Amino acid sequence: MKPRLFEKIPLGLALAFFSGLPAYAQASDEGAGLYGPxxxxxxxxxxxxxxxxxxxxxxxxxxxxxxxxxxxxxxxxxxxxxxxxxxxxxxxxxxxxxxxxxxxxxxxxxxxxxxxxxxxxxxxxxxxxxxxxxxxPRPLKKTPCKVLSQVEAEFPLALAGRGVVSGRVQVELLVGIDGSVSDVRILEATQAEFVMPALEAFRRWKFEPARQGDLAVTDKVATSVSFSAMDGLSEATRNRLSDIRVNLAEGQRLEQVCERAPECTVGISPVFPHDAAVAGRGGEATVEFTLGSLGTLFDVRVTNASEPAFGRALEAAIRASKFLPAKKSGVGVTAPMIWTHKFRQPAATPPADPDAESSETRVIRIVNAGGKIEGARGLDRKLRPIWRQLPVVSEGLRESGEKHTAEIEFVIAPDGRACLPRIVNASNEEFGWAAATAVSCWVFDPPTRGGEPASVRVRIPLRL
Incomplete structure (x- = not known):
């Protein structure tokens, strides 16, 4: 058995991840201290x-x-x-x-x-x-900053190969006195894979700085970027190309169920079960569910899985996803849904373009090759999360009132993505998978060690 090196994050830091405070500040614009002209x-x-x-x-x-x-x-x-x-x-x-x-x-x-x-x-x-x-003297009214130039975000190649065809990232930009973007706070992301391309694009935007009279001042701007690889396609084609689609009976056409297919507004990728990933095993699972007329999920069930863990991972991912309902005559309608996902091991030879595969795939390749992933000691700076997802569980577990905990070990890849989560322990199996799924969506400032990009193994406790 290979030795496992990790850094255990204290519970206080773990809870801070869920505080909902901006990544670049722990107070409001004016802070908790004094303010005056x-x-x-x-x-x-x-x-x-x-x-x-x-x-x-x-x-x-x-x-x-x-x-x-x-x-x-x-x-x-x-x-x-x-x-x-x-x-x-x-x-x-x-x-x-x-x-x-x-x-x-x-x-x-x-x-x-x-x-x-x-x-x-x-x-x-x-x-x-x-x-x-x-x-x-009285403070002058601030004139907001204005966009001078924008940079388009690129659609992640790794997602295009997995059937994800659209997404959106909402942000709050901190614009400096020179008109450059000094920080970006992620407010919402339909998929974690879109976070880094959005950050890279937004950091290159240029503004005419905000002003208070003749004084250039910092400003905050709420905006968003949309990703799409399906422009101009019909509803039927969109449904066929989507991993999560309306479960049509044999010979049934989409327009018999709805005029507009459901839209996945937040798509969560399933966790690759750790033990299978490091053992070199791939797998497959299918989840079926009913999407209600208000976009609520019902009757989520695993109908096929090559191993139980693949089914649990896919079930946790679908519970954490969000949808707009199918529509007919402009009104939301109930629709049967299906998602079949294949958990693929890395190809023997890495692709020529590293961006064509996910961060998790690259980490699995390193681990399977016997690569050593160290803990957080010795990093150039402290780990800083810039996007994190909360665990999502079934209505039954949520309303039971029971308290559950889980400890998750995971790897932060050189690009800042949290990858390959392992459920070290969990008081409830469903919550364990929900916690692992949430952690797999987290994004950090890219870690470095000695000025070089680094992978880091950490642990964190989570509570329901």
Whole structure:
């Protein structure tokens, strides 16, 4: 038996994976700390233009400026005035003001602010220690960033070979002050395989940065990318090419069941059972189920499996998937469904294009060749998840109120995909497979060791 090296992740970190917090931050935009605009510590009242004073003309000037993280004002300019002859005096006044910088999340930050200066007669004999309330600085409204250029995401070749023909990834982009995408938070993905192509594409998008007055500021943008390899195909052809399809009786046509076939909105790939994978065995399984008129799954059952583990893996995958129902005359209808999946061992010779096979297939090839996969010690940086799926179980197990646990060992491939999960122990068999299936969808920042891409073996506990 080959030695198994792994790194066990503490339960605290495991629970953090399910916190629902962004991968790049553990707080809201403004954090849990203090937040506020710059505070005036000293000011110089504007000098009333003599000519306007002699004519008994009053006025108002709106000034825009940037107060940097040290409290120094800059980019002082007027944006609106009742009489342009007041503007020079307003600018000269504000340029002499002193500030404590704005604060965000307990840290001093630069901020674009606006100040309204009032020219009223008669002038006060002696200016106050601070400006009047109407002249206190206020944060300027932020102008959102704008897309300048986009990069299309490529459809994963490995998925095209498995019958997956469409998908979608929803994200939140963090756009920096230079207009580049500094981070991407995955909000939803129909299949884990789409996550990395989407990330690679989004990180190359360019924006005109958001602004607060003259200050370029970071911004967040919610957007999505769609993948499709079925544009222009008929409903019947789509159904025939899909791995998960309407289970038509012999001689029955799709239009007899529905006018529009069900759509798999979240397609989860089945886990390759660990013991079979490392022993070099492939397999096959078929799951049949009923898809209700609201997209709910009923009567999920394994109807064929070359080994029980293949059936359990496929059943867990279908429970974790999501669907839009079949439709007839624009109304959702119930449809019998079937999914037959073949669990294939890696080909003897790797394909010329490495992207033509999945990360899991490459990991299985390494393991079967006796390759050593080490734990997380010695990595260049801590493992950081960027997408994770929750375990999905049957309604009966979910409503039983029982508490279940499972410990899953898995490999994080050099591209960040979680692969080849092994159920180390589980208090319930169904939850064990659900946990392994969920983990197989996780995506991490690609791990490196000594600057080189690395595979990493880890363990993690999960709870129901």
């Amino acid at each position: 710059p505070v005036v510590t000293d000011w110089t009242a504007p000098v009333y233009p003599p000519g306007l004073k002699a004519e008994n003309i009053e006025g108002r000037v709106q000034v825009s400026l940037v107060v940097d993280e040290h409290g120094v004002p800059g980019n002082v300019r007027t944006t609106k005035s009742t009489d342009p002859r007041f503007e020079a005096a307003a600018i000269a006044s504000v340029e002499q003001w002193k500030f404590k910088p704005a604060v965000a999340d307990d840290k001093p930050v630069a901020m674009g602010v606006g100040i309204t200066l009032l020219f009223k007669l008669p002038e006060p004999k002696k200016p106050g220690l601070l400006p009047p309330p109407a002249s206190m």
